[in-house]
Amino acid sequence: MLVNGSPNFxxxxxxxxxxxxxxxxxxxxxxxxxxxxxxxxxxxxxxNFTMSSxxxxxxxxxxxxxxxxxxxxxxxxLSARNELQPYFDIxxxxxxxxxxxxxxxxxxxxxxxxxEELTRxxxxxxxxxxxxxxxxxxxxNYELGSPEExxxxxxxxxxxxxxxxxxxxxxxxxxxxDQEQMILLRFFQNIxxxxxxxxxxxxxxxxxxxxxxxxxxxxxxxxxxxxxxxEGRTFYRDLIxxxxxxxxxxxxxxxxxxxxxxxxxxxxxxxxxxxxxLRLRISAGLxxxxxSMLEDKGKYRDKMAQRQLKAIADPTRYKIIxxxxxxxxxxxxxxxxxxxxxxxxxxxLAHLVQVRLIGIRVEGRKNYYSxxxxxxxxxxxxxxxxxxxxxxxx
Numbered sequence: 001m002l003v004n005g006s007p008n009f010x011x012x013x014x015x016x017x018x019x020x021x022x023x024x025x026x027x028x029x030x031x032x033x034x035x036x037x038x039x040x041x042x043x044x045x046x047x048n049f050t051m052s053s054x055x056x057x058x059x060x061x062x063x064x065x066x067x068x069x070x071x072x073x074x075x076x077x078l079s080a081r082n083e084l085q086p087y088f089d090i091x092x093x094x095x096x097x098x099x100x101x102x103x104x105x106x107x108x109x110x111x112x113x114x115x116e117e118l119t120r121x122x123x124x125x126x127x128x129x130x131x132x133x134x135x136x137x138x139x140x141n142y143e144l145g146s147p148e149e150x151x152x153x154x155x156x157x158x159x160x161x162x163x164x165x166x167x168x169x170x171x172x173x174x175x176x177x178d179q180e181q182m183i184l185l186r187f188f189q190n191i192x193x194x195x196x197x198x199x200x201x202x203x204x205x206x207x208x209x210x211x212x213x214x215x216x217x218x219x220x221x222x223x224x225x226x227x228x229x230x231e232g233r234t235f236y237r238d239l240i241x242x243x244x245x246x247x248x249x250x251x252x253x254x255x256x257x258x259x260x261x262x263x264x265x266x267x268x269x270x271x272x273x274x275x276x277x278l279r280l281r282i283s284a285g286l287x288x289x290x291x292s293m294l295e296d297k298g299k300y301r302d303k304m305a306q307r308q309l310k311a312i313a314d315p316t317r318y319k320i321i322x323x324x325x326x327x328x329x330x331x332x333x334x335x336x337x338x339x340x341x342x343x344x345x346x347x348x349l350a351h352l353v354q355v356r357l358i359g360i361r362v363e364g365r366k367n368y369y370s371x372x373x374x375x376x377x378x379x380x381x382x383x384x385x386x387x388x389x390x391x392x393x394x
Contacts, residue, residue, distance in 0.1 A: 001255065001256050001257075001258055002255045002256070002257050002258070003224060003227045003228050003257075003258050004257060004258065004259045004260070005224050005228075007209070007213065007220065007260070007262060008113055008259050008261075009113075009114060009115075009206040009209050009210060010110070010112050010113055010114050010115050010117075010118070010202065010206065011108070011259070011261065011283070012205070012206070012209045012261070012262055012263050013115060013201075013202040013203075013205035013206045013209060014104060014107045014108060014202065015261065015263040015264045016070060016071070016074055016205050016208075016209065016263045017074075017078070017084075017088070017104075017201060017202065017205060018088055018100065018101075018103075018104045019037075019071075019263060019264075020037060020071070020074065020075065020078045021078075021084070021085050021088040021089065021101075022088075023037045023040070024037075024085060025085070025089060037071050037075055038067075038068050038071035038072040038075060039068065040067075040071075041053035041054070041056070041057055042056050042057055042060060042063065042064055042067075042265070042266070042287070042291075043056050043266070043291065047296075048295055048296055048303060049291075049294050049295055049296055050294055050295070050296050051294060056291075056294065060287060060290070062215050062216050062218070062219055063215075063216055063219065063262070063265055063286060063287060065215050066212050066213070066215040066216045066262065067263070067265075069208075069212045069215070070205075070208050070209055070212050070263070073208045073211075073212075074204075074205055074208055077201060077204050077205070078201070081197065081201055083197075084103065084194075084197065084198065084201075086180075086183050087101065087102055087103035087183070087184075087187060087194075088100075088101045088102070088103050088104055089101050090102040090103075090134075090176065090180050090183065090184060091105075091134075092134065092174065092175045092176065092347055093175060093176075098354065099350065102130050102131075102134060102184065103127075103130070103198070105130045105133055106126040106127045106129060106130030106131075107126060107198075108269075108271065109125075109126045109129045109130065109271075109273075109278065110122055110123075110126050111277075111278060111279050111281075114206065115199055115202040115203045115206055116203070118199055118202070120160065120192070120195055121158075121160040123191075123195045123198070123199070124160045124162065124191060124195075125158045125160070127187075127188070127191065128158075128162060131167070131170050131171070131184070131188075132170070134170075134171075134174045134176070134184075135170040135171070135173040135174050158277075162188070164188065164189065167185065167188045168185065171184050171185055171188075175344075209262070209263070213262075216262060216286065219286060220260060220262065220286060223260050223286060224260060227258060227260070254276070254279075254280055255279075255280070256280045256281070256282060257279050257280065257281045257282070258281075258282050258283075258284065259281065259282070259283045259284070260283075260284060260285075260286055261283045261284065261285050261286065262285075262286050264283070264285050265285040265286045265287040265288070266285045266287050266288055266291045267283075267285045267288065268282075268283070268284055268285065268288055269282070269283045270282050270283075271283075301378075301382065302382075304355065304356070305379055305382045305383075307355045308355045308356075308357055308375070308379050309379070311351055311352055311355050311357060312357075314348070316338075316340070316344075316348055317348050317351065317352055319338060320334065320338070320345075320348060320349065320352065320358075321352070321357060321358070321371065321376075323337060323338065324358060324369060324370060324371040325371050327370075328361065328368045328369060328370035329368065329369060330367060330368050330369070331345060331346060331349070331367060331369070334349075334369065349369055353369075356372055356375045357371070357372055357375055357376065358370060358371055358372055359371075359372050
């Protein structure tokens with residue numbers, strides 16, 4: 001594991017832009033007036049924590065002040081960039097709210113450390129990867145056939161002189177609405193204009209994050225120091241365990257890069273690609289561990305149980321769980337047995353991973369999905385306790 005000792009300000013800028021558009025979308029959807037973007041609490045659902053939102057803001061005032069200042073300055077810029085909103089919103093209907101939209105998915109597929117390094121060719125390659133993910137040519141499942149076929153696809157995606165006819169076919173292969181498909185086609189038809197707008201905005205956001213970094217420098221440096229010790233290696237293993245991700249046989253000779261995210265202070269993300277051009281990367285939020293410790297475990301358990309029951313209520317996801325109870329399966333094998341496309345199945349699997357009902361083991365170019373039996377037992381125990389309580393009251 002290699003720890004990135006300084007912030008990846010490119011990723012900070014990407015997350016800041018995405019956070020704004022998520023807030024803008026939510027403000028349109030919510031009937032009740034939500035707090036201004038720059039004044040948002042550090043936690044959305046205070047009922048899940050042992051402290052109030054205001055108390056958490058005060059406890060981590062350095063992070064709160066950093067975010068407030070960054071958002072305050074960025075809002076002035078983004079108010080004139082509303083034309084980018086649809087590209088951060090576009091995602092397959094099967095995706096959950098937590099999953100990123102097309103443009104963020106594309107931008108995080110780059111390993112640049114600064115937006116200055118984001119060339120036109122790099123931007124186009126990332127966007128083609130994002131489209132490939134939407135159309136699902138199985139790239140995201142590590143099941144591309146032979147290494148030769150795999151590299152041929154990657155070489156094709158890395159070509160900045162793409163064919164609009166092929167773009168049309170890829171867009172048409174997605175499960176997006178007709179309106180979203182037209183929006184996406186317009187993006188690729190005018191990709192040079194969008195490249196200039198996105199790069200210019202990200203450059204400004206990087207400057208904003210650097211300008212206010214001093215507010216969280218001490219906390220950030222302490223986190224980096226911890227991660228570079230044996231304690232940090234324990235932290236890394238805990239992250240993998242929480243994600244139910246088993247990677248022992250996946251690109252085992254390649255280092256894993258661990259980054260600390262500031263804008264995405266409470267999140268955990270893992271990017272493992274079979275394409276050697278992309279580094280194996282884990283990004284842990286600056287407050288990820290702290291906020292986890294502040295969660296009300298009882299309320300968290302109740303909320304997770306609700307999410308799991310909702311997931312199982314879907315007939316397709318129930319069949320997936322039943323199939324995985326027999327033995328682990330890789331995506332195409334599972335898709336064939338259930339008569340589903342790999343695209344449809346992948347979205348259902350992603351949802352089940354999010355609610356911790358299944359885990360992933362990577363072998364070669366394949367993801368093997370298996371049932372998280374401990375979580376299912378915990379869910380059944382929650383239901384059993386309800387039944388026992390009902391008997392006692394009856």
